[in-house]
Amino acid sequence: MSGTWVLPTRSGEHVVAPAPHGAGLVRVHWGARGGAQPAPAPRRTSFETPLDLLPLEATALGTRSAHAAELVVRRADGLRGARLRPAGEVTLTVERDAHELRAPFTDEVAQVDVELVLRSSTTHDVVTKHAVVRNRSPHAVELLRCWGGAFTPPVGPGARIGTLTGAWSREFTEAVVDLPVGTFGLGSRQGLTSHGASPVVTVRARDDRESRATGTYAVALAWSGSWRLQVETVPFTDHVRVSGGPDDESGVVTLPPGGSVTTPGLAGLWVPGGADEAAQAWHAYQRTLARSTGSEHRPVVANSWYATGFDVRVEHQLALADAAADLGAEVFVVDDGWFRGRTCDRAGLGDWEVDAAKFPGGLEPLIAGVRERGLCFGLWVEPEAVNEDSDLYRAHPDWVHRAPGRDPVRLRHQLLLDVGRPEVEAWVLATLRRLLTRYGISYLKWDLNRAVTDGGAAVPGGDDWSWRHTQAYHRVLDALRAEFPHVTVEACAGGGGRIDLAVLARTDVVWPSDETGPRDRLAVQHGFLSAYPAWVMSSWVTDELDVLDREPVSVDFRCVVAMAGVMGLGGDLLRWSPEQRARVRELVALHRSVRHVLHGGLVRRHGTPADPEYAVQYTGEATVVVLAWARPGRPATWRVPLGDLPAGTRLRARGGDPGSSPVFAAEDGLVVTWSCGDCDVLVLDRV
Numbered sequence: 001m002s003g004t005w006v007l008p009t010r011s012g013e014h015v016v017a018p019a020p021h022g023a024g025l026v027r028v029h030w031g032a033r034g035g036a037q038p039a040p041a042p043r044r045t046s047f048e049t050p051l052d053l054l055p056l057e058a059t060a061l062g063t064r065s066a067h068a069a070e071l072v073v074r075r076a077d078g079l080r081g082a083r084l085r086p087a088g089e090v091t092l093t094v095e096r097d098a099h100e101l102r103a104p105f106t107d108e109v110a111q112v113d114v115e116l117v118l119r120s121s122t123t124h125d126v127v128t129k130h131a132v133v134r135n136r137s138p139h140a141v142e143l144l145r146c147w148g149g150a151f152t153p154p155v156g157p158g159a160r161i162g163t164l165t166g167a168w169s170r171e172f173t174e175a176v177v178d179l180p181v182g183t184f185g186l187g188s189r190q191g192l193t194s195h196g197a198s199p200v201v202t203v204r205a206r207d208d209r210e211s212r213a214t215g216t217y218a219v220a221l222a223w224s225g226s227w228r229l230q231v232e233t234v235p236f237t238d239h240v241r242v243s244g245g246p247d248d249e250s251g252v253v254t255l256p257p258g259g260s261v262t263t264p265g266l267a268g269l270w271v272p273g274g275a276d277e278a279a280q281a282w283h284a285y286q287r288t289l290a291r292s293t294g295s296e297h298r299p300v301v302a303n304s305w306y307a308t309g310f311d312v313r314v315e316h317q318l319a320l321a322d323a324a325a326d327l328g329a330e331v332f333v334v335d336d337g338w339f340r341g342r343t344c345d346r347a348g349l350g351d352w353e354v355d356a357a358k359f360p361g362g363l364e365p366l367i368a369g370v371r372e373r374g375l376c377f378g379l380w381v382e383p384e385a386v387n388e389d390s391d392l393y394r395a396h397p398d399w400v401h402r403a404p405g406r407d408p409v410r411l412r413h414q415l416l417l418d419v420g421r422p423e424v425e426a427w428v429l430a431t432l433r434r435l436l437t438r439y440g441i442s443y444l445k446w447d448l449n450r451a452v453t454d455g456g457a458a459v460p461g462g463d464d465w466s467w468r469h470t471q472a473y474h475r476v477l478d479a480l481r482a483e484f485p486h487v488t489v490e491a492c493a494g495g496g497g498r499i500d501l502a503v504l505a506r507t508d509v510v511w512p513s514d515e516t517g518p519r520d521r522l523a524v525q526h527g528f529l530s531a532y533p534a535w536v537m538s539s540w541v542t543d544e545l546d547v548l549d550r551e552p553v554s555v556d557f558r559c560v561v562a563m564a565g566v567m568g569l570g571g572d573l574l575r576w577s578p579e580q581r582a583r584v585r586e587l588v589a590l591h592r593s594v595r596h597v598l599h600g601g602l603v604r605r606h607g608t609p610a611d612p613e614y615a616v617q618y619t620g621e622a623t624v625v626v627l628a629w630a631r632p633g634r635p636a637t638w639r640v641p642l643g644d645l646p647a648g649t650r651l652r653a654r655g656g657d658p659g660s661s662p663v664f665a666a667e668d669g670l671v672v673t674w675s676c677g678d679c680d681v682l683v684l685d686r687v
Contacts (some may be wrong), residue, residue: 004028004036005092007099007120007127010284012270014120014127016057016101020050020092025057025103025116027152027239030127031215031270032326055239056151058116058131058266060084061145062107068183068232070147071131073112076139082107084114097122111137116149126285127151128222135255143253147245147265153217153270156206157181158233158379159240161311162202162218162275165528167513169547171496172527178206181235187228188543189250191401191416191452191466199227199500200531203240215272217280219244220531222501223264225470226250226455242268246470250455252463261467265499275530276604276643283533283603288503291481293535293599297488297508298566298581299330299376300588301443306542307572310337310344312358323573325373327581329683330586331443331488332370333378338363340564341390346413349385349394352431363439375519378443378488379435383428384473385414385449399424401465402454409453416452419476420468429476436484444480448493469476477506496524499532509538509566516570517546518558522629525564529616535599537565541584549609551632553658555580557679559587560627563598564616567591587681594618594683597625604643612638619644624651626672626682642670651684 007014015029015036030037051059052066060071062081073082085104092099101118113134120127130148135141153159158180165186177184186201188194194352200220205211219242221227229244245264246253253261269285271277287293302324304317304651310333321332340355342348354363367377386393386400393400393415400415402408408415417424435441455465480489491503492511499510510532513524521539528537539562562568567588576584591598608614612634617627619642626640645651649670672682 003090005090006036006103007101007118008033008122009120009125009127009270010122011125011272011281014118014249014268014270016118018086019054019056023051023056023086024059024105024258025090026114027055027057029537030152030154030217030268031560032272053234053237055154055241056150057118057129058114058149059236060107060114061177062344067234068230069242070145070149070245071114071133072145072248073107074142075110075137076145079110082110082112082114087113096613110141111135115141119609121288124285124288125271125281126267126269128265128267131263132393133255133263134259138257140257141255141259143261144265144646145245145248146253146261147243148266148466149242150241150243151217151219151266151268152239152241152245153203155203155211155214155217156233156238156240157236158206158210159231160204160206161231162204163238164200164531166195166197166199166527168495168497169513169520170524171513172198172530173196173526174527174530179231179233180206181233183230183232185228185230186375187226187244187247189226189247191226191455191469192448192493193224193227193500194451195497198243198496199223199229201229201231201242202275203231215270216274216278217268217270217533218278219266219268219503220282221245221266222505223470224464224473224498224500224502225466246467251466253467254464264502273322279530280602280604282531286501286504286533286536288502290535291508293533295592295599296593298535298599299443299488300328300329300592301333301378301538301540301568302327302329302375302573303333303335303445303540303568303570305335305380306544307574308335308337308569310342311498312337312355314359314366314369317366320573321370321373321375323576323581324569325375327569327573328583329375329569329673330594331376332373333364333443333445335380335445336382338670340378347387347389349382349387349414350390350417351433352381352383367439376442377440378445379441380445380447381432381435382447383431384417384419384450386417387414399453406454409452414450416450418465418469419472420465420470425472425476429479432476432480433483436480436487441542442486443488443490445490445492445511448498451495474502474506481506504532504536508536510536511538515547516540516542516544517549518553518561519549519551519609520546522561523549525561526605526609526614529603529605533599534565534618536602538568539563540568540570542570543575554678556581556587556677557629559584560629560679560681563587563681564627565593565598590681590683594623594625596620597623601625602644606640613640615640617642617644624684626684627679628676628682629679630676632678637673637675639671639673642672645670650687652687654683654685
């Protein structure tokens with residue numbers, strides 16, 4: 001194995017070369033083009049091997065020992081570790097804008113093969129990597145850790161790490177960790193990505209001046225089950241090691257003889273700028289994952305939950321649909337409470353048949369009525385969950401995650417199905433296929449309202465329960481997209497409990513949080529947009545009060561918060577006053593008129609929601625949209641510098657002058673000055 005391989009991105013390049021002693025690939029350069037330099041010989045002692053201080057692309061326990069490894073192998077006969085060596089030539093395939101590198105390795109003693117795969121594209125700034133692990137031995141092989149490699153940003157010594165953490169209804173809270181030395185980790189053991197942390201980190205130099213020079217690095221994991229990311233500093237070197245994959249404390253993957261597994265993808269990006277440039281780079285990459293970003297799968301949704309709860313009645317639903325159509329909604333979604341036995345949260349989950357008591361004529365009359373009002377029809381489901389008071393559980397109590405001999409842990413009066421079992425996966429797919437086929441549904445909201453607590457224990461050798469469950473979830477989503485391409489799928493897990501790159505690649509919209517109080521929700525959305533795009537960010541206008549930030553807001557404020565992503569109506573529409581309805585109708589129409597900019601433009605955040613004034617800017621080819629929010633007592637007039645626009649650009653406010661001062665060109669770009677109440681929407685067209 002010899003040579004140097006360049007994986008170009010839109011803004012830079014990722015360069016790798018053979019590691020010494022045939023021990024894999026080493027990162028030579030990651031950053032601006034033309035910056036590759038021969039790696040200096042690491043300074044080591046007799047306590048370190050020659051490989052321990054190198055920025056290797058992927059490592060196995062047994063190949064090096066001083067620092068963490070991404071692959072930990074234990075064979076059934078007791079052999080532990082893998083000493084990987086080249087098993088063939090590295091190949092670099094170039095097809096138009098895409099580059100793919102494949103590097104094969106093997107351990108002849110353990111009889112384990114590993115193929116490392118790296119991909120890049122000049123259309124975005126992300127490099128992805130994963131590994132395929134194969135067992136050639138006559139023994140079963142346990143993968144105590146099975147991650148697809150690591151990224152080594154050259155920002156050390158130490159690093160400043162940006163994270164998104166929180167809790168239920170407080171998701172995507174930005175936090176910064178200063179790591180001079182040691183290891184920082186975050187993740188989930190809940191069988192889903194969780195509300196507590198999002199699987200993405202940014203990494204910058206600790207010194208501000210050095211940070212501006214090196215730019216921003218970030219790493220994200222494409223995995224929707226239990227997971228872990230860790231950032232490890234290597235003392236007295238310039239690189240920091242970021243690795244991650246499925247959680248290795250709560251699960252083990254066992255490969256039978258001849259078996260193989262593909263690790264989840266790890267995505268790394270570099271941009272020369274700061275946080276907003278990194279966000280824009282993530283959005284550009286996520287655009288390549290989406291089947292579309294247009295309005296066909298991002299309609300204005302009216303959802304019935306806050307208006308009805310479990311009390312679902314045809315006449316009431318049609319009255320809500322009347323109001324939704326009048327306000328400009330495009331889809332009407334019936335939430336929880338429509339299926340057999342569902343009068344509260346203690347019964348019915350698993351019995352996905354229409355409740356005859358609530359719908360004597362079936363669901364068809366309601367669907368017909370919704371369509372007569374010019375709306376498409378959608379339905380809420382929670383197919384992974386089951387109540388013990390259900391026919392499904394009575395017939396298949398063995399289908400749930402549970403530990404033999406232990407009373408199962410109940411949350412929200414429900415248990416979770418072990419979807420990783422083939423018969424359960426088949427049942428979930430058949431159930432959803434039947435609903436989508438019979439009722440002509442165009443919008444499906446897939447929810448999950450509790451964590452997995454007894455994962456896989458009822459299945460012999462079920463240590464890989466999170467892998468199996470997550471892979472089955474992905475397969476069902478893939479099948480639905482292939483069979484029902486017209487159906488918009490919204491991913492929800494009690495809010496933002498299951499959002500990652502793998503979910504974004506398989507669904508159209510995600511529900512970031514159950515918090516719909518407008519000021520609290522604005523804070524959630526601020527963090528969300530730092531790593532995920534506006535075109536997937538479902539956001540509703542509701543009547544809910546804020547929990548943390550109790551400053552009063554107008555109806556306009558609620559609407560403009562919802563306009564920042566995929567706008568929806570979730571309040572009790574029949575209780576809104578004529579004045580409220582009139583204003584909501586105007587703002588829904590405005591959202592629909594600029595939706596292509598909100599979902600397709602470059603996103604830049606100005607300040608934070610805690611500031612006296614806060615704005616989010618969406619820059620399209622011909623139009624710039626600025627959504628702005630203010631706090632009581634802020635100055636009467638304020639200014640927003642419009643980034644992403646060159647000096648001299650001329651813009652005209654749609655609908656007239658937004659304030660006493662027009663938009664003007666400045667040496668450092670454009671600055672807009674205007675007055676507003678507690679919020680405003682500014683639409684600027686290029687002249």
